Amino acid sequence: MLPSHCPRLLSPLRHLLACLALLMPPAALAQPDILLAEIYRQGIDPRDYLVSEKYDGVRAIWNGHDLVFRSGQAVPAPDWFIRALPPVPLDGELWAGRQRFEWLSGVVRKLDPVDAEWRELRYMIFELPGAPGDFRERAARIRNIVAASGNPALVAVEQRPGTDHASLKAQMDRIVAAGGEGLMLHLADAPYVTGRSDVLLKLKPWLDAEARVIEVLPGRGRHAQRMGSLLMEMPDGKRFRLGTGFTDAQREHPPAPGSLLTYRYQALTAAGLPRFPAFLRLRELP
Known part of the structure; x- marks a missing residue:
């Protein structure tokens, strides 16, 4: 059904085309060039980093005019949310609280927010994308921007100086016990850079990665007549089976081939395959 508010043009064909345009999702902008995290590992001195909680949210980049996902697709946020953002580029996570990612992902994907x-x-x-100074200086500027905005939806992520490995692990354990994901470490004296880099590190009790569904494999025994596991393909072309972490409802209605999933695992085998992989979530965002 066409929207009732579509324009009434003289030409029926032009009227139809205009109405169809209203039903289309917003066009994607250029994919933003952003900083991506590497994995924290032994041999890295946490005292060189500022440490924050890793928020299980949806990455969103504000260029001063448009709010977009990592893909460049516009975030369909309400007008009042966009108008309240300051006129400076920002990078962060849309977040709804710990252990609420599934609800959050549904909220931010609605074309009618x-x-x-x-x-x-x-x-x-x-x-702060493209801002001068090292990260310690940019973190201070973030706090000032957020305070000056008066916007309750805008929050400066708390950054604390890193200490030693034992303290870092204890901090991660406290956050995970409270329902959080883990920690992020950002090199304190780093200028603004983009791409995957040791400038930004993530520390979690489990590692996670994304892979694409190749085939839905049938189950046996208790899972007869529904999904048993998924044949997955990693970005480098390696394939593995993913069969744990699914609810009964997800086995009844499994992700379709071509879907992108996030899974967690303990380590990589000598062959470069995930050890003890478990389903985490379906990546349905644009």
Whole structure:
């Protein structure tokens, strides 16, 4: 059904085309060039880094005019949410609280945003794209920008000086026990850079990665007549089976081939395959 508010043009064909355009999702902008995290490992001195909680949210980049996902697709946020953002580029996570990612992902993908849902979200800012100075200076500027904005949805991610490995692990354990994901470490004296780099590190009790569904494999025994596992393909072309971490409902209605999933694992084998992989979530965002 065409929208009732579409323009009434003289030409029926032009009228139809205009109405169809209203049904289309917003066009993607250029994919933003952003900083991506490497994995924390032994041999790295945490005292060189500022440490924050790793928020299980949806990455969103504000260029001063548009709010976009990592893909460059526009975030369909309410007008009042966009108007309240400051006129400087920001990088952060749309977040709804610990262990609420599935609800959050549904909220931010709705082309017709629901105000009451968006008022529960926070935009957790951890970087200023393209800004001068080292990260310690940029973190201080983030705090000033957020304070001056008066916007309750805007939050400066708390950055604390790193100490030693034992303290770092204890901090991670406390956050995970409270329902969080882990920690992020950002090199304190680093200028703004993009791409995957040791400038930014993530520390979690489990590693995670993304892979694409190749085939849905049938189950046996208790899982007869529904999905048993998924044949997955990693970005480098390696394939493995993913069969744990799914609910009964997900086995009844498994992700379709071509879907992108996030899975967690303990380590990589000598062959470069994930050890003890388990399903984490379906990556349905644009």
